[in-house]
Amino acid sequence: MTTTEQHYIQLLKETLIDKDNAVRYQLTPLAPGQGSFLKRMVINLLINTLSKKNLIITGINKNGLKQREIGLGWPINGYTMIGLKRLNNIQFCIEEVIKNKVEGDFIETGVWRGGACIFAKALFEIYNENRKVWVADSFKGLPKPNTTLYPEDEGDDLYSLEQLRISKEQVMNNFKRFDLLDDNVKFLEGWFKDTLPTAPIEKLAIVRLDGDMYESTMDGLNHLYHKLSSGGFIIIDDYGVIPACKKAVHDFRDEHGITEEIKNIDGSGYFWQKNF
């Protein structure tokens, strides 16, 4: 990578996480596993009621920059909530698969405003790699828990959060904003259980699961892991913070005898490399 390209990538990361506004924060809903049930219910209800009127609660947070580094909280204007370290991890995985000639595309299941996919696409452009970026989302937020099939999602209220409903048009516009929308960016619109089983994906080099719930994580694992090339990477964004997501990972690994070491990125995101 040339120095100019390095500067572009650095600036892109900082823009995607909204580094300049890091000290401004918006009160962010609590995920299942964060805080007591009562605290989570009250905070999430307040945030949701306000956001239906296009209002957010903001403040100044002197630790904001640190939080953007590890993807804590949601940026007001950023394009991704995953933070700098998890963007660095995407870069590491992409550079490794290129170096090791591991074949396949990049997919993220659960994209919000699209920033992580925009970043992957920028790297493929820089490295002149003709690989696709698959952008999978309902583009209308999370599903209601299906507790008959997935009791682990009992009490998960993320589906009610307005701020997680980002339309496909908005995500496409975000790609355009960086001049990165072309035929190699493929949108899979709908619930993962409906789109992933029939998605016309041949091989994957990097699978990034960011659907938060047990069901959404398990759908990604069930329908995508067998397409991941040897030497490719699987990243689980919420492994360290949402117990139901972590359980889906271990249920799947146990069922399929997967023993590759799971590595910590920043306390929330974890990943492993599929054996060569």
Ligand SMILES: C[S@@+](CC[C@H](N)C(=O)[O-])C[C@H]1O[C@@H](n2cnc3c(N)ncnc32)[C@H](O)[C@@H]1O
């Ligand atoms: C936490 S956000 C993803 C954050 C994003 N990766 C980023 O870089 O900021 C979770 C996303 O997953 C999507 N989602 C979760 N479960 C889903 C499912 N079962 N089917 C489709 N979309 C789902 C939601 O619509 C939401 O956009």
